[in-house]
Amino acid sequence: MGSPCIWSTKWSQRRAASHSDLCDLSEVRSEVADILRQLLMRTIRGPKPPHLLFELITSKRQSAYLIDRGDQAVILYDLSQSMALKRLLDFVEADRPYDEIAKLYAACAGLSVADESPALCAALLSMPVPQEGEYLHNLGDLLAHYQAFKATLPGLMFEWKSSLVDGYLLAHEMAHFLWKHPDELMTRLKSGAESAFEYALGQVCYENQPNFADIAQHWGELPKGPEELEKLRRDLVNRRRSHEAKRNHLIEEIACDAYALLMVSVIHMSVWQPKTDDYEAVLEGYLRFAQTFFLIVALSDLHQAMIRRAKHSVASGIETEKPADIADMHFRKMALIYSMTGNAMTCLPERLRQVEAFPTVLQGVQSVIVGLKDSFGALIAIPVTRLIRAQLLAFERQPKPAIHSEQPWHQKLAVAFGRDRPPLTYTESAVNALIGSAEGSPDSHTSRRGRRPRSASRR
């Protein structure tokens, strides 16, 4: 008989309560914690570590959290982060136009600054979105990106989005626990993360590349003057310095992402791996999984980036120099491509699984994932970032409206969480308290499912 599974203590409950500022935890359905604990167990190789605890939280911060206390640790799993990411995936799956995605990101960013700036929170929760997004690319390139993105969507594993999103977040936090108590796998991932760090540094900080000007100008698509190029080069030098200064921290995050990537792929292996000896078909299946995982990480990256921008706006104004760590998550996203290549190698038969094959597989993974990344950037990340930045700037320059409600987000969160997602997580009364009753809410029409997507030409 092993020791009984203890997931919660008075200490961990106190921490969960202090990190939950969005909703009373008693309003969360009890079976949700059971399901998530089962999923967490599937991201652990072996029995539950006796000193690992697990609690649910619902926070405006929208980020899972791991607290280490000596030999004990608690994963605080944030339902608001999980719900926001699943809803973002819903929008991408349904080929919704960028404006609904932008509204959702703005609402999430607003929620995160509700305490520091209730007025900005209120402004972001009701952000107007122009019909046409401010894209970076010309119409022809945009259509090419849209066609590529649309062609990729049917192959992605959207029907598994709940376990993919929750699995990613849970396994990442689990990996932080293992970082301090490493097993054989984590030791291996630590070493791989060092190589992934070097790879990402070369990808992100390309100022020393002989074709720097070509890359910076997207091979002629985005012409830049000599001064602009020099400013970009200086920015990249600074960014390299910042990444190198935080090398150990970033390597831990990269290893934790790699752990999550591996464990989530193992959990979903029966979904993506075809029953065949044809290694090319297996590799193709893995790339489908890898693209889905990358999309989740990209949505999560943008989620946290918009939150950071809102906080930056409140702290010092959006036009002041950005905090040095603002691009860390983008860096981690690039390192993921290297980790994916390591996993893709295992799809090859043993005779082909040689060190010399790595660069070729890396090139293959890179082309598939970077294609998705570029389309995601062109269609979603760039217009959303520009829109929210413009909103932040406009807010900073205007006289501040008076806020009459103590909680400007109260009953307005349908825009972030929707009406069809919460039943899995909150009780009906909590849902009504958060997002307002289903009848007569001014934003109810935008949050219902089934709204027809707009055509490609509107994007």
Next chain:
Amino acid sequence: MEKLNELIVEAEPRAQELFEAFIKESAEAAFLEQGKAMDGTSAVQLVIENAPQISVALAALIGTLQRRRLRFSIRRDGIELAIDGAAGAG
């Protein structure tokens, strides 16, 4: 939720050494907690259980945090205390 009269000093990771020294030298029931968020941010917390009041040792620690310009906040049973010069951590 059970009240424990728990006092928490939260600060940026650079305060870890100071917290460890406090735990080593203080007679109070104190723990170090390290937090890592999914968004890549991290913080350290000094947790003092059954703290009757702000002790001399704690007052000295607060003074050091302020002198070193480290961002920190203090909560007693979840309620933030106003301390001169304390910027909200995290």
